[in-house]
Amino acid sequence: MKHLIVAAHPAEDSFTMGLTRTYAAELEKLGHSQRTYDLYRMGFNPVLAASELLPVSADHPVSADLVQAQDDIRAADALTVIYPLWWLSMPAMMKGYIDRVFARGFAYESHNGIVHGLLAGKKSVLITISGAPLPLLVKSGNWNAVQVLQDTHIFRSAGFELLEHLHFDEVVPHISNATGEEHMERARSCARQHFPAD
Numbered sequence: 001m002k003h004l005i006v007a008a009h010p011a012e013d014s015f016t017m018g019l020t021r022t023y024a025a026e027l028e029k030l031g032h033s034q035r036t037y038d039l040y041r042m043g044f045n046p047v048l049a050a051s052e053l054l055p056v057s058a059d060h061p062v063s064a065d066l067v068q069a070q071d072d073i074r075a076a077d078a079l080t081v082i083y084p085l086w087w088l089s090m091p092a093m094m095k096g097y098i099d100r101v102f103a104r105g106f107a108y109e110s111h112n113g114i115v116h117g118l119l120a121g122k123k124s125v126l127i128t129i130s131g132a133p134l135p136l137l138v139k140s141g142n143w144n145a146v147q148v149l150q151d152t153h154i155f156r157s158a159g160f161e162l163l164e165h166l167h168f169d170e171v172v173p174h175i176s177n178a179t180g181e182e183h184m185e186r187a188r189s190c191a192r193q194h195f196p197a198d
């Protein structure tokens with residue numbers, strides 16, 4: 001299978017980016033091909049321009065980075081998105097990727113306010129990280145908000161079959177090596193479970 005992994009974290013040595021590399025390596029070990037968009041290191045422009053809201057025409061061609069980003073989703077059988085929860089949402093870098101790349105006419109159409117996803121047939125995995133314990137997020141209703149706004153409103157609405165939302169909670173600076181390795185193993189196991197050897 002062909003995989004596209006999109007990750008957002010400003011620090012290359014962060015837990016988030018470590019998890020991204022571990023997951024990507026496991027997919028390759030399983031015989032899959034993968035391409036990783038490390039949005040910060042690749043200098044992705046997350047700012048949607050006014051011209052990108054206009055219908056595509058000779059005067060308003062789709063910009064080259066967007067054409068490439070959409071082609072890479074088209075070419076992939078599965079998309080995995082990895083980011084820390086910041087204010088219960090995604091870092092602005094990831095939000096900008098979604099705003100620009102998941103454009104009307106590519107990821108969805110909408111008629112009378114009803115959204116119709118255009119990426120049906122593709123699988124997705126969502127991997128998030130929080131400082132707060134998951135039971136606390138669930139109790140406060142915050143986890144439900146995350147699932148409604150991110151799992152459903154973005155990924156399922158675009159037509160993806162969301163295989164799993166894998167969440168790592170209580171990720172604080174200087175977690176022990178043992179806990180860190182347990183987390184990495186959960187990421188490898190997620191890859192093995194959903195994407196057996198090709």
Ligand SMILES: Cc1cc2nc3c(=O)[nH]c(=O)nc-3n(C[C@H](O)[C@H](O)[C@H](O)COP(=O)(O)O)c2cc1C
Pocket residue numbers: 009014015016017084085086087088089129130131132133171172173
């Ligand atoms: C700007 C910012 C906002 C954050 N907001 C939340 C939050 O709303 N809920 C939460 O549980 N953790 C929050 N955190 C904590 C991060 O989710 C957590 O520390 C991070 O995911 C750990 O992974 P990392 O080492 O890869 O950064 C926030 C962190 C930052 C920097």
